[in-house]
Amino acid sequence: MAERIGVFVCKCGPNIGDRIDVDSVVAEAEGIEDVVTAKSHNLLCSEDGIRFLQEEIRKGGLTRVVIAACTPKQYEQKFMRACEGVGLNPYLLQMTNIREQCAWVTPDPAQATAKAKSLVRAATMRATLQEPIEKKEIEIHPDVLVVGSGVAGLEATLTLAQKGRKVYLLEKSPCIGGLGARFEEVYQTMECAPCMLAPELQEVLQKENIEAITYGELEGVVGSYGNFTVKIRRKARYVSEEACIGCSACFEPCPVEVSNEFDEGLSKRKAIYIPFAGALPNVPVIDEANCIKLKGGECNACQEACPFDAIDFDDQDRIEEKRVGAIILATGSTQFNPSSLAQYGYGRFDNVLTGLELERLNASNGPTGGKILLKDGREPRSVAFVYCVGRKEKGHCSGICCMYSVKLAHLLKEKIPGVEVYSFYTDLCLPKKEHQRLYEEVVEKGVEFIRSNGSERVSRDGKGLVVEYKADSTSKSLAVDMVVLAPAIEPNPDTAKLAAILDIPLDERGFFSEEHPLMKSFGTPLEGVFIAGCCQGPKDIGDAVAQGGAAAGRILSRLIPGEKLELEPIVAVIDEEICGGCNTCISICPYSAISRDEEKKVAVVDDTLCRGCGTCVAACPTGAARAKHFTNEEIFAEIREVVR
Amino acid sequence: MNEPTIVSFLCNWCSYEGADKAGNARLEYPANIRPIRVMCSGRVDTELVLQAFREGASGVLILGCHPGDCHYKKGNYKTRRRMLLLRKALAQFGVEPERVKVDWVAAGEGERFAKVANEMAETIRELGPLRLPLSG
Ligand SMILES: Cc1cc2nc3c(=O)[nH]c(=O)nc-3n(C[C@H](O)[C@H](O)[C@H](O)COP(=O)(O)OP(=O)(O)OC[C@H]3O[C@@H](n4cnc5c(N)ncnc54)[C@H](O)[C@@H]3O)c2cc1C
Numbered sequence A: 001m002a003e004r005i006g007v008f009v010c011k012c013g014p015n016i017g018d019r020i021d022v023d024s025v026v027a028e029a030e031g032i033e034d035v036v037t038a039k040s041h042n043l044l045c046s047e048d049g050i051r052f053l054q055e056e057i058r059k060g061g062l063t064r065v066v067i068a069a070c071t072p073k074q075y076e077q078k079f080m081r082a083c084e085g086v087g088l089n090p091y092l093l094q095m096t097n098i099r100e101q102c103a104w105v106t107p108d109p110a111q112a113t114a115k116a117k118s119l120v121r122a123a124t125m126r127a128t129l130q131e132p133i134e135k136k137e138i139e140i141h142p143d144v145l146v147v148g149s150g151v152a153g154l155e156a157t158l159t160l161a162q163k164g165r166k167v168y169l170l171e172k173s174p175c176i177g178g179l180g181a182r183f184e185e186v187y188q189t190m191e192c193a194p195c196m197l198a199p200e201l202q203e204v205l206q207k208e209n210i211e212a213i214t215y216g217e218l219e220g221v222v223g224s225y226g227n228f229t230v231k232i233r234r235k236a237r238y239v240s241e242e243a244c245i246g247c248s249a250c251f252e253p254c255p256v257e258v259s260n261e262f263d264e265g266l267s268k269r270k271a272i273y274i275p276f277a278g279a280l281p282n283v284p285v286i287d288e289a290n291c292i293k294l295k296g297g298e299c300n301a302c303q304e305a306c307p308f309d310a311i312d313f314d315d316q317d318r319i320e321e322k323r324v325g326a327i328i329l330a331t332g333s334t335q336f337n338p339s340s341l342a343q344y345g346y347g348r349f350d351n352v353l354t355g356l357e358l359e360r361l362n363a364s365n366g367p368t369g370g371k372i373l374l375k376d377g378r379e380p381r382s383v384a385f386v387y388c389v390g391r392k393e394k395g396h397c398s399g400i401c402c403m404y405s406v407k408l409a410h411l412l413k414e415k416i417p418g419v420e421v422y423s424f425y426t427d428l429c430l431p432k433k434e435h436q437r438l439y440e441e442v443v444e445k446g447v448e449f450i451r452s453n454g455s456e457r458v459s460r461d462g463k464g465l466v467v468e469y470k471a472d473s474t475s476k477s478l479a480v481d482m483v484v485l486a487p488a489i490e491p492n493p494d495t496a497k498l499a500a501i502l503d504i505p506l507d508e509r510g511f512f513s514e515e516h517p518l519m520k521s522f523g524t525p526l527e528g529v530f531i532a533g534c535c536q537g538p539k540d541i542g543d544a545v546a547q548g549g550a551a552a553g554r555i556l557s558r559l560i561p562g563e564k565l566e567l568e569p570i571v572a573v574i575d576e577e578i579c580g581g582c583n584t585c586i587s588i589c590p591y592s593a594i595s596r597d598e599e600k601k602v603a604v605v606d607d608t609l610c611r612g613c614g615t616c617v618a619a620c621p622t623g624a625a626r627a628k629h630f631t632n633e634e635i636f637a638e639i640r641e642v643v644r
Numbered sequence B: 001m002n003e004p005t006i007v008s009f010l011c012n013w014c015s016y017e018g019a020d021k022a023g024n025a026r027l028e029y030p031a032n033i034r035p036i037r038v039m040c041s042g043r044v045d046t047e048l049v050l051q052a053f054r055e056g057a058s059g060v061l062i063l064g065c066h067p068g069d070c071h072y073k074k075g076n077y078k079t080r081r082r083m084l085l086l087r088k089a090l091a092q093f094g095v096e097p098e099r100v101k102v103d104w105v106a107a108g109e110g111e112r113f114a115k116v117a118n119e120m121a122e123t124i125r126e127l128g129p130l131r132l133p134l135s136g
């Protein structure tokens, strides 16, 4: 049956009408096959114009509509709704742009009119070939993936879980809690960090709708907001989480000793270990790289020691897929390595530590059970802090190092009576309402703040250390037992890996880039993907928690269970009769929307994932892949008419 | 008038809007630049380009988002690579490779659109209409 096409040319007041001979364009349209009505209108987008259009569609029983007017970017949606309103599938409308891309750029009226005619012919011939497309909706997935279980991830997880959301909390290390779990006390409250975190950690492990996956990593993500499929690798623990009761009988017999990364290398651990006393979940892991048995040798000391048969050397990595509607990244940060700056002697001299190392020495779950000791076992009598290590190199102030150094100075003064504490700084950053007070307190306790020009140099002198520095334009030196550096905070290497997996940008420093640095510091440019905590930039616990809460709140207010998500209607389809099963499209699709039907040996497009870019259509050697609304035939028709 | 036609494929997200911006600014470029909207420059395969020549176009301009800005990640790179190969093949058939041009215009770059369009029009004017050894 022949189509009944209506062509409507808008004058847009004088905008089109003054440059283009609209009547002759209408006349041209009238001459095209199957065009049953061609008319002009002064302002098609006006209320009157829309009424006119709908009346024409109804009256003429039109099956295709062509509108020659302004850019479709302006009113295409409005005209589509108008068609829908009178029962015409909106994809049977074709607009052509005779204003921005014709009348306004072509000074000569004759040429503008000729171009407009060709554009109208192209749109009309194309419209004949267009097919109705039905809108599709899917239900959103209200579940959420949180990556990283530091304070930011914990807050996000618990906020979401409180509202009944299912949350997958994915943690890379064997235990949850992040950096905070490794501190003894935290500013500004100077309370016990493990005690502060314990209730949260317990809740995460016990709450029914939270699935904490430790020793796991994110391997891949496909899909989009409301409908992500995430691939998670659960690394083999070689210890059954169900059978193990955490009795620790297996550690002692293990003959392997390696440096413990959770104590910043200040202690040794076995090949079967938990990161530190009290780490949760209280289930050890066997470190594949160091275990004799797993490296192919002879040993099963831990298995013999385990009274509960929890050791399983045949354990294997497992890949699991989860469907979630949103993702929060809370993977924290790392610290600038001061050994690259030789002047500080870090890595060369004993008793030159980083702040984090001192945190571990001070922690009752740390290598010395909380005793702050020099390498030779003595208590330090004098300690010098050096602030801003690597600030110049990194080009940013990390904002927390001054405060944690002040905190550590405070702790030293409390723990070791009579210890002398010096703090070398160039600038002090004490921004929050309680920070100044804590600083004044340590000054009162006798911590000496020395403003230098940042040229500190550490050398060894017998058993001790010497800090050479320049203050008030004179070179001075100071002998101390211990030097504590405050290195800049920098992105951890996983940041770039995750950015690549999720296809989200990094900022120039390598942290995740936010949707807006002020208004949406917890969002990313990718809808449904959020960031919280130090992976967005250095910050203290309070700010990290606030971002975790903000991201969770945004999800709770936007990703509502039961709500529908409209899918992109302009997708690709693959004709299984033609598809040769070459897999070209599968590898080229930027959204992993195409998979292989092994039975039929053809490629299939998942239209919940396809965004309709047409890349597969261009790449398909057989012509089996077709882009809805942008088929070859439709584009060929346009080409034919625009060159005619 | 009657300058040889240049079929211009514009990606929906950047270059189509760039062309609109040229219009908003009332910049001028020849009327033989004939736009065809596609979702992404990555949709433009050699078949579409050859079809344009077969139908009588003398030049084909493919405009996409700037590298790194493609709305679908990397469609623009794919087309650039494809068209490099096509240009080589065309040269072997005696067709000047300059008749196919891939370039980038961002959504706000009206000036750039007009410049690229004018330059392409100038190139094709100099080359003259395409006489096709391929057709038939
Ligand atoms: C020495 C030192 C002392 C500090 N003292 C204080 C203090 O007293 N008070 C205060 O307010 N702040 C303090 N801070 C800052 C505080 O540590 C941070 O604000 C806080 O840890 C940030 O929490 P987070 O959740 O962003 O990251 P983190 O606590 O670092 O947690 C990130 C988690 O993500 C996990 N992870 C990383 N990559 C992946 C991956 N690819 N997949 C899955 N999981 C991953 C990590 O294993 C970790 O568990 C201190 C910082 C330092 C360095």
Ligand code: SF4
Pocket: A253, A254, A255, A256, A271, A272, A286, A287, A290, A291, A292, A293, A294, A299, A300, A301, A302, A303
């Ligand atoms: S098998 Fe041996 S080396 Fe491996 S964890 Fe057990 S005890 Fe240690």
Ligand code: SF4
Pocket: A571, A572, A588, A589, A590, A591, A592, A593, A594, A605, A609, A610, A611, A612, A613, A614, A615, A616, A617, A627
């Ligand atoms: S059009 Fe093809 S390449 Fe593009 S998203 Fe859809 S399936 Fe993937």
Ligand code: FES
Pocket: B011, B012, B013, B014, B015, B039, B040, B041, B042, B063, B064, B065, B069, B070, B071, B072, B073, B074, B075, B076
């Ligand atoms: S969307 Fe513009 S080039 Fe891909």
